[in-house]
Amino acid sequence: MYGSETWALRRKEEVKLESAKMIMLRWIMGISLLERLENDEIRRRAGLVKMTVRESRLRWYGHVLRMDDEEGVKGAWEESVRERRSRGRQRVRWRDKVKEDMDRRGLVEDDAFDRRQWRRRIRQTTL
Incomplete structure (x- = not known):
């Protein structure tokens, strides 16, 4: 999952x-499908919580929004390319x-500036 906050994955x-992830966890813990x-x-049993790529992505986005305006990452996020996108999908x-x-x-x-609320809302597992 390292770096997953920057991935744009399809469903x-x-x-x-x-x-x-679950196959590897089963293998590590010695649990058979049977x-x-x-x-x-x-x-x-492993003491883990379900962490999704979506949650990871939103957590990183919250960090970016709270960064100082002088930070390079925030500048890259706010800067957009003015080029037309190609035809098709x-x-x-x-x-x-x-x-x-x-x-x-x-x-x-604006929700990202209240860290406690942001964390609670991005951890919703029902979605």
């Missing part, structure tokens, strides 16, 4: 990534995925 890729344990039970951009994640959770940029 299909998110599902594959979550599956791979034991028919649910993923939540395996995470509970567009590639998924990180900016678009963040907007989609925020819309799903009913968040606006």
Whole structure:
């Protein structure tokens, strides 16, 4: 998951990534599929919480919004390329995925400045 906050994954890729994580966790803990344990039970036994790429992406976005204006990362985020996008289906951009994640959770940029509320709202597991 290292660096996942900057990935612009499609839903299909998110599902594959979550599956791979659970396969590795089962292997590390020595749990067979024949034991028919649910993923939540395996995470509970391992002492882990479910961390999604979406949550990671929104957490990083909150950091970027709270940065000083002089920071290079924030400057790169606020600067947009003025070039027209090509015809046809567009590639998924990180900016678009963040907007989609925020819309799903009913968040606006101003929410990020209250860290406690931001963390609580991005950790909603029902979405």
